[in-house]
Amino acid sequence: MRSTMMDVPLMVSSILRHAALYHGDTEIVSRTVEGPLHRTTYAKTWKRSQQLANALAALGLGRGDRVGTLAWNGYRHLEIYYGASGAGHVCHTINPRLFPDQIAYIINHAGDRVLFVELSFVDLLESIADRLTGVEAIVVMTDAAHMPASRRLPALLCYEDLLAAQPDRFDWLQLDENEAAAMCYTSGTTGDPKGVLYSHRSIVLHAMAVCMPDVFALGAGSVAMPVVPMFHVNAWGLPYAAALVGAKLVLPGSKLDGASLHELIIAEEVSFTAGVPTIWMALLDWVAANDVSFGSLKRVAVGGSACPPAMFARFRDHGVEVLHAWGMTETSPVGLANSPKPNRPTRRPDEEVALSTKQGRPLFGMEFRVVGADGTEIAHDGVAFGNMQVRGPWVAAGYFGDERAAVHATPGWFETGDVVTMDADGYVQIVDRSKDVIKSGGEWISSIDLENIAIAHPAVQEAAVVAHPDERWSERPLLVVVRRPGSALTEREILAHYEGKVARWWIPDHAIFVDELPHTATGKLLKARIREIYSKPSPV
Incomplete structure (x- = not known):
């Protein structure tokens, strides 16, 4: 028997539409490559995303075509996130920190037809211009006054001129929620990078999950600053999660040094931020050297690699809570988050630190198991260790161009490559990467x-x-x-x-x-x- 519920697909465009309708005047603040801070709102972003969707149609893009980006965390990048995906294209974020050969390989392998490039990365793109076989248009993410000259790249298009020529209304396509909306390649430390395609459904479900109180704990009153780049696994889903709840979004651009991040935290009253340990160590050192506070900052999410206990202690001394989290490109990325469970025995301070440094407990929707060398599950006692496997609605089942390739040794499970323990409460601790143990x-x-x-x-x-x-x-x-x-x-x-x-x-x-x-x-x-x-x- 079928239910009587409406069959409404989960779409990326619906996230921004909701933000525009019910949080339209909430700010989005960005550092720009050109220099000054830029301020906009969800309502304005909704309109400009529709202008972008119309511009992509004018460039001849069709359903499923890939739109590449080489860009920092900023308002134009956010417009591409929503405009490209909502129009039925795939927003392909490219990591500019990779080697040029890898970047050229990724662009060609993905089949990007249009590239959007920040001013910072025009020279990088010029260095691989002769290898970009399928790119038909390159759009520089700036205004006419800052357009660069280029000898090696074909006629460059100006982002602001492109949008200005289009209406701010677009008839969003009626898409299957399982169609691809975004794309990110693994870092490719061994072998060629591999492309992971995220669906509209997986993005929306992931965004809903990370907003939960035991994860990022985001709401309309939050001020979220994703320091993790938007070119790295969709900035851990924060550009979607913030819009979903109507949180103020602060985008730091290319300035990720301690002084610049602290300035934004204080000036914009940031309450939540997320990034990798190397960024936070530099910020903590700057704060200590200048004897200042973190102001309104309440919570920092740390992922990408294990967070050292010393970092927990340094943030705690400033009254800032650290949320340890775990994820991979193939898991969208967040799969584990470390929030305390209530009604547990009182622990000594060293025991609390030991617990907080674990990677965390599974989010709803994500199923984890730990298996030994023979493939059988090991005891959840926090001592026995084995290989971690995961499955769920935002876990990759294959890679772009090789969807049927095994990403798992056990059918239906993704092999993470982590050696872990799990205790009776579900807390997972990574002992090591299987290749690093x-x-x-x-x-x-x-x-x-x-x-x-x-x-x-x-x-x-x-x-x-x-x-x-x-x-x-x-x-x-x-x-x-x-x-x-x-x-x-x-x-x-x-x-x-x-x-x-x-x-x-x-x-x-x-x-x-x-x-x-x-x-x-x-x-x-x-x-x-x-x-x-x-x-x-x-x-x-």
């Missing part, structure tokens, strides 16, 4: 745990732990450290810092000091490169 004398050592201990030392700016070949034990942990400016930290001092914190056989045999560590395009430590550099039999 250190196996010494037949026993596993967590590189993440060792890195967190190192980062807690006041003289350490950043640290990585990788497996190093060892004739006796097969592998031993090697610590690679970036000292804080002015520090004279020695190898003996940093290794002594581990005493009493882990088993003695876990303690690295050696520490190496370097000026900087390599990172992926999304800010994570590039462990593969670090292992490659230090793969010689003797580290010293």
Whole structure:
């Protein structure tokens, strides 16, 4: 028997329509590449998104065509998010921090017909212009006064002129909610990057889920500032989630240094923000150096890589709550969020810290399991560990251009590549990436745990732990450290810092000091490169 409920599809355009109708005067504030802050509203964004949709139709785009973007977090990028998807196209956000060869590969593999490019990235696009075989138009996201000249790119179009020529009403297509609306490629640390297509349905469901109180806790009274880039997994869904509840949106553009972020937090009364640990470490250092507060900031979401316990403590000292979260490009991305459960026994402060540093509990809609080497589920006791698998309505079942390729060893489950524990309350803790775990004398050592201990030392700016070949034990942990400016930290001092914190056989045999560590395009430590550099039999 069918229900008597209306069959109304979940559409990305409906999110912005709702925001325009019922939160129309709520502000969207952006830093611009041109210089000044830009202020608009959801009502104005709704109209300009329709102008953009008409412009794409005038350029000859059809249903399912890909629209590429090379852009920061800003109001024009937000208009493309909604205008392209609502018109039946696929908004393909491209990470400009990737290598040029990877960017060219991604644009061609995706089949982007039109590219929207920020002024910051015109030179980058020029460097690969001769390899962009399918691109028919390039639109620079600026006004006529700031249009650049280009010798290598075909006739560039001006974003503001393009919109000005179009009406602000568009008849949104009646789409199947399972049609693709957005696209993002994995960072491609091994092999070529792979494209993940997000549906209208998956985006809306994900946006609803992350607004929940135990996740980002967003509402109409929130002021949300996604520092995580809009070119990285849709800024963790925040451009959709903020509009869904009518929250004020603050978009920081290209200025992600501590001073610039703090200025926006104070001036715009930001209450919630989200980003990767490297960004927050720099912000915390700037706040400490200038002896200032975080003003109205209440909550910071940390993801992308494990949040060190020391970072939790530093934010807590400022009265800011840290929400640890986990996700992947293939999971839209948020799948786990760490909010406390009520009515649990009182814990010691160190136990509370240990719990808060776990990746969190599954969001509704996401199903997780942890399996051993034989494929059977392990005990949820917080001790036994195994490989994490996940499934749900915003988890990828395949990749663009290779939809039938197995993304899972077990049918119906996505293999995350994380080695984890899960306790009886559902809290998941990542022990390591399966490719980063250190196996010494037949026993596993967590590189993440060792890195967190190192980062807690006041003289350490950043640290990585990788497996190093060892004739006796097969592998031993090697610590690679970036000292804080002015520090004279020695190898003996940093290794002594581990005493009493882990088993003695876990303690690295050696520490190496370097000026900087390599990172992926999304800010994570590039462990593969670090292992490659230090793969010689003797580290010293």
